[in-house]
Amino acid sequence: MACLLEAPLRISVLSEVTATSRHYVDRLFHPDPQKVLQGVIDMKNAVIGNNKQKANLIVLGAVPRLLYLLQQGLSSSELRTRECVVVLGSLAMGTENNIKSLVDCHIIPALLQGLVCPDLIFIEACLRCLRTVFISPVTPVQLLYTDPTVIPHLMSLLSRSPRTQDYITQIFSHCCKSPEHQAVLFNHGAIQNIAPMLISLSYKVRMQALKCFSVLAYENTQVSMTLVNVLVDGDLLSQVFVRMLQRDLPIEMQLTAAKCLTYMCRAGAIRTDDRCIVLKTLPCLVRMCSKERLLEERVEGAETLAYLMEPDVELQRIASVTDHLVAMLADYFKYPSSVSAITDIKRLDHDLKHAHELRQAAFKLYASLGSNDEDIRKKITETENMMDRIVSGLSESSIKVRLAAVRCLHSLSRSVQQLRTSFHDHAVWKPLMKLLQNAPDEVLVMASSTLCNLLLEFSPSKEPILESGVVESLCSLTQSDSPALRVNGIWALMNMAFQADQKVKGEIVRALGTEQLFRLLSDPDTNVLMKTLGLLRNLLSTRPHIDQIMSSHGKQIMQAVTLILEGEHSIEVKEQTLCILANIADGNTAKELIMTNDDILQKIKYYMGHSNAKLQLAATFCISNLSRNEEGSEADAMTGCQERQDKLRELGFVDILHKLTQALDPNLCERAKTAMQHYLA
Numbered sequence: 001m002a003c004l005l006e007a008p009l010r011i012s013v014l015s016e017v018t019a020t021s022r023h024y025v026d027r028l029f030h031p032d033p034q035k036v037l038q039g040v041i042d043m044k045n046a047v048i049g050n051n052k053q054k055a056n057l058i059v060l061g062a063v064p065r066l067l068y069l070l071q072q073g074l075s076s077s078e079l080r081t082r083e084c085v086v087v088l089g090s091l092a093m094g095t096e097n098n099i100k101s102l103v104d105c106h107i108i109p110a111l112l113q114g115l116v117c118p119d120l121i122f123i124e125a126c127l128r129c130l131r132t133v134f135i136s137p138v139t140p141v142q143l144l145y146t147d148p149t150v151i152p153h154l155m156s157l158l159s160r161s162p163r164t165q166d167y168i169t170q171i172f173s174h175c176c177k178s179p180e181h182q183a184v185l186f187n188h189g190a191i192q193n194i195a196p197m198l199i200s201l202s203y204k205v206r207m208q209a210l211k212c213f214s215v216l217a218y219e220n221t222q223v224s225m226t227l228v229n230v231l232v233d234g235d236l237l238s239q240v241f242v243r244m245l246q247r248d249l250p251i252e253m254q255l256t257a258a259k260c261l262t263y264m265c266r267a268g269a270i271r272t273d274d275r276c277i278v279l280k281t282l283p284c285l286v287r288m289c290s291k292e293r294l295l296e297e298r299v300e301g302a303e304t305l306a307y308l309m310e311p312d313v314e315l316q317r318i319a320s321v322t323d324h325l326v327a328m329l330a331d332y333f334k335y336p337s338s339v340s341a342i343t344d345i346k347r348l349d350h351d352l353k354h355a356h357e358l359r360q361a362a363f364k365l366y367a368s369l370g371s372n373d374e375d376i377r378k379k380i381t382e383t384e385n386m387m388d389r390i391v392s393g394l395s396e397s398s399i400k401v402r403l404a405a406v407r408c409l410h411s412l413s414r415s416v417q418q419l420r421t422s423f424h425d426h427a428v429w430k431p432l433m434k435l436l437q438n439a440p441d442e443v444l445v446m447a448s449s450t451l452c453n454l455l456l457e458f459s460p461s462k463e464p465i466l467e468s469g470v471v472e473s474l475c476s477l478t479q480s481d482s483p484a485l486r487v488n489g490i491w492a493l494m495n496m497a498f499q500a501d502q503k504v505k506g507e508i509v510r511a512l513g514t515e516q517l518f519r520l521l522s523d524p525d526t527n528v529l530m531k532t533l534g535l536l537r538n539l540l541s542t543r544p545h546i547d548q549i550m551s552s553h554g555k556q557i558m559q560a561v562t563l564i565l566e567g568e569h570s571i572e573v574k575e576q577t578l579c580i581l582a583n584i585a586d587g588n589t590a591k592e593l594i595m596t597n598d599d600i601l602q603k604i605k606y607y608m609g610h611s612n613a614k615l616q617l618a619a620t621f622c623i624s625n626l627s628r629n630e631e632g633s634e635a636d637a638m639t640g641c642q643e644r645q646d647k648l649r650e651l652g653f654v655d656i657l658h659k660l661t662q663a664l665d666p667n668l669c670e671r672a673k674t675a676m677q678h679y680l681a
Contacts, residue, residue, distance in 0.1 A: 224267035578618035
């Protein structure tokens with residue numbers, strides 16, 4: 001019986017709420033301005049903290065009417081300024097769906113239009129509402145840049161009051177998402193207009209100015225180079241930022257100032273060995289990683305520090321011995337301490353989110369720390385359970401954590417010692433192989449880069465990886481639209497083929513297919529081409545392998561070699577191609593493919609006389625191998641070798657070799673002398 005009564009009761013309450021909301025909206029259309037004003041005031045009081053009421057009013061059409069009243073010049077100042085905009089701002093503080101509805105009702109153009117009003121209080125109210133709308137992730141930031149007059153007008157309003165400075169810089173910070181946005185703000189005088197705000201009496205204004213400079217300087221050389229020369233009250237901007245790193249200032253300010261200096265340093269505006277980086281910025285960011293800091297601060301501090309020292313080995317070494325940073329980061333993996341004991345679902349989600357963020361930040365920082373120095377890598381892998389944590393991270397539910405973990409693994413995989421010890425002991429190749437299946441491209445790039453290192457000849461993981469059937473996966477990567485994945489796929493195959501037996505080489509050739517191999521040899525990306533040539537060079541090593549591959553694919557290979565030597569390619573590409581020819585010339589039967597191809601012989605001759613010593617040396621190797629008497633082959637000594645030597649002499653190669661014995665390059669000189677000895681033997 002109780003259940004039968006519940007449903008009508010809920011309908012009754014819902015009807016009452018809807019009726020009340022309808023009453024608020026209806027009062028907006030009353031002919032008496034005073035009653036309209038009172039209606040808006042009552043609406044304002046009703047929506048504060050009440051998301052359901054906000055949603056009802058939006059659905060019932062309150063927003064278009066409020067915007068109409070806002071834009072009517074005949075409306076009273078109080079109605080326009082203190083009430084309509086305030087209600088709209090309150091509605092904007094609701095759910096993301098509320099924001100979408102407001103944007104769909106064209107609230108942004110209406111509020112921007114309000115900024116041309118001379119009334120400062122009204123301008124501030126419009127800016128406050130715009131700030132609330134633009135900081136929402138669902139608002140398209142491009143709406144700020146649609147009208148080219150908006151940014152200049154906002155710049156002109158900056159000096160009107162501390163509130164206009166606060167709101168406008170917040171809008172700029174949240175709407176600066178690309179180099180194009182940075183350029184627009186920079187070109188309209190953002191630096192000159194915002195710099196004086198760094199010494200404002202208002203902490204809010206100083207903080208928002210600082211945040212704005214951090215987004216302007218991020219990966220932007222032009223902005224950073226300009227910032228480094230800006231004076232604020234007689235001090236360089238970098239000095240102002242350094243003062244904001246003081247320990248007695250709010251952590252938010254210290255962190256943001258450190259980000260500004262970090263971005264300026266990465267953009268090349270400040271040297272990595274500058275005192276403000278080594279003695280101020282780096283120690284500040286290390287402090288932010290301590291367990292005394294809030295979780296969000298620890299995450300931001302670690303990620304900024306990782307970015308600061310990513311390309312600089314000296315900063316990595318300094319950071320690794322500052323405040324026991326490597327051990328300190330181990331604490332990032334200990335949160336939350338007791339997930340299983342948490343019963344509140346919202347609390348659990350909150351804690352797991354923070355746990356993911358902390359692990360992601362720690363992996364990023366470890367990756368940056370260990371990217372160059374062998375001792376630091378050793379220190380990282382010896383940190384408690386570190387390798388187990390990385391392996392676990394590779395299968396995390398969070399894609400960001402998986403990516404950070406594989407970045408860390410890639411950084412450590414640059415160590416020969418770690419490949420032979422920790423990587424082998426923890427069989428890291430197994431979870432790495434799983435990442436190759438259906439992972440996003442960004443993860444695939446890092447996973448395949450790491451796999452390239454695990455397939456080096458001195459890696460104990462190479463053998464089990466080969467046995468796992470990885471060849472097909474790597475060959476599929478070479479067909480990717482992403483140049484980075486194509487490079488890694490072919491690079492891994494190249495490492496796999498190095499000093500491999502005939503079975504492995506045959507499997508590579510079969511899985512890759514000659515069509516795909518030669519498609520890669522014409523790839524527009526030079527890195528892909530170079531690695532493909534490297535693969536071909538490794539496949540064409542040891543005479544039986546050379547002869548076998550050339551007997552089945554010789555025609556296509558010689559055609560590809562010809563096209564590359566004739567094409568517009570770099571010295572490095574042509575050198576690698578000539579080295580492949582030198583390998584072919586080392587075969588027992590394969591060398592005849594060169595000797596019977598006058599076009600190729602003329603190209604070799606041309607490169608022996610080239611101005612670049614590397615190309616001369618590679619071409620001379622070809623002739624040295626062609627003219628050599630094969631040991632243990634009496635028939636070749638009597639017939640084949642003599643015929644090759646005679647033909648090469650007729651074509652003028654001996655004369656060229658004689659000249660090269662006087663070459664200034666010692667390697668070239670020695671190789672030419674060796675080749676000449678073949679004619680004297």
